[in-house]
Amino acid sequence: MSLSGKLAVMDSNKYPAPKRKARRSTEPGLFGVRTWNKTRLVAACIFGAISVFPLLYMVSLSFQPSTDILETTPVLIPSHPTIENYVLAWTGGNFNEFFVNSMIVAIATVIVTVCLASLAAFAFARYQFPFKEVIFYLFLASLAVPSVDLIIPQYLLMTRLHLTNSLQGLVLIYASENLPFSIFLLRGFFEAVPKELEESFRLDGARTLRVLTRLIAPLSAPAIAVVAMFTFNFAWEEFVIALTLINSPSRRTLPIGLTYFIGAHTTEWGPLFAGSVIATVPSLIVYFISQRYFKRGVSIGGIR
Amino acid sequence: MYAVFIVYPIYRQFDISFFNWHIFPGANSPFVGWSNYSRIFHDPEVRTAAFNTLLFVVITVPIQMVLGLGAAALLTDRLPGRGFWRALIFIPVITSWVVVSYIFAYIFADQGGLANEILSIFAGHTVHIDWLAQTWTGNAVIWILSIWKGVGWSFIMFLAALDGVPRTLVEASRVDGAKEPRVWRHVVLPNIRPTIMVVLVLLVIGASQVFTQVYLTTGGGPYESTQVLLSYAYLQAFTYLNFSYAAAIASIMAVIVLFLSIFQIQILRRNDSI
DSSP: OOHHHHHHHHHHHSSHHHHHHHHHHTOOBTTBSSOOOHHHHHHHHHHHHHHHHHHHHHHHHHTSOHHHHTOSSOOSSOSSOOOHHHHHHHHSTTHHHHHHHHHHHHHHHHHHHHHHHHHHHHHHHHOOOTTHHHHHHHHHHHTTSOGGGGHHHHHHHHHHTTOTTOHHHHHHHHHHHHHHHHHHHHHHHHHHSOHHHHHHHHHTTOOHHHIIIIIIHHHTHHHHHHHHHHHHHHHHHOOHHHHHHOOSGGGOOHHHHHHTTBOSSOBOHHHHHHHHHHHHHHHHHHHHHHHHHHHHHHHHHHHO | OHIIIIIHHHHHHHHHHTBOOOOSTTOOOOBOTTHHHHHHTTOHHHHHHHHHHHHHHHHHHHHHHHHHHHHHHHHSSOOTTHHHHHHHHHHHHHSOHHHHHHHHHHHTOTTTOHHHHHHHHHHSSOOOOOGGGSHHHHHHHHHHHHHHHHHHHHHHHHHHHHHTSOHHHHHHHHHTTOOHHHHIIIIIHHHTHHHHHHHHHHHHHHHHTOOHHHHHTTTTOSTTTTOOHHHHHHHHHHTSOOHHHHHHHHHHHHHHHHHHHHHHHHHHHHOTTO
């Protein structure tokens, strides 16, 4: 997802409660005084249904026995629900290994990105150094170059560094891809922390790193949550780079693991969809956790 | 680290594209100047890929914008279960491209696929379309799944914008006797113009980089007729090992994207809102 999209997500989660309250009382809606009618509700239902239908269908398929899945007429609701697909997906092949690999890569990427981005954002927010703004804009400009476009030189570079086929290599690339946006977002939040607070902290004898970890980072919790969520999702579902850089089966990540269910002649749809459900759940969990966290973070920020 | 993994590759991309580059150590890679670039303009498959990419942009971007704006308009005001609908519409955005590609590949399967089944019901007889094996239907599946996954993103952008439209302004124009279409044309849309421009540019950039869904559904086939530029570059690099040629294609794309981004930064400068 691109920069402004991420910001918009932030925006829609910012200060949700007061906005809703204000509208409920007096303010008329975009559609006049009668703020809702049945037509809009039905339309919203249709929109929501289309949005989740393929995913619900996937969940349904993942519980169907292979006889249902290969049926010539599609089966919407499993007649004999079974978890055999999950068993097959998890134990057949190296799916559990892929899952663990992806988890390691995603979490490591989040840690590396959050640490480096915080340090860099702190420098951009608080210190003066030559070419500061130029460097910052260079970071921003690279947001526009999408990851797939650079895959060839990155592959050659990683070959030269002997970092192909290693999870560490993936983490380095993923973190690099996520740094520009993260630095951009954190800088804004860090700059909003009052200088006086920092000075009083320093008067108490705190060193720079302590200022960052004990004062600025906690106050910027919502921004860090957003950075962590987007970085996690990026690393969790990234496909092309992992496909290109990793060769040995034991180091593959989950998105690549899913493609293994598609054979040259047969496709194991049941296990594939069971695997897809397993792959989707962490993204959803991270999304909902971070969403709740935004609100708490913002309310803490509101007190200061 | 950032310099090593992002900035250096950008430079290297252009560098490689001027050579006839060999991946094997020891093999020499002669300097070939612009010949990789001139080859691009004589390659019929690049023309197909460029046409498909352009078509993808022209078709998916406006539809995503209209649907996203429509959904945002539905859900900006009070409505029972508003938060729930908002979350539902955003969910496709956070599911992965790999998963989505496979769901749609199954829905559009020729045997027992849901799409054929639904068409059969409407047509009154059995419909057998091998969606992913034909050029136009293959493209259509790629468009449909991309639109489905992308709408939630423009929805959330437009929602943030519409939430910010001052309701008193809308009310005032209505009191003045303006009808709904006029209110939208003269009050609402001008108010969210900056967002419309930003969404447009970002969607165009994103759509020009279409890759994963093509790679996983049609795989560019049949006979490379559904390839897009990046999937074709990827094929050239990692199947035929023509790294330099692929780098030349990717470089041209990078330049196009760069111009689009400069255009975008101009817009952003004009409105500090986002």
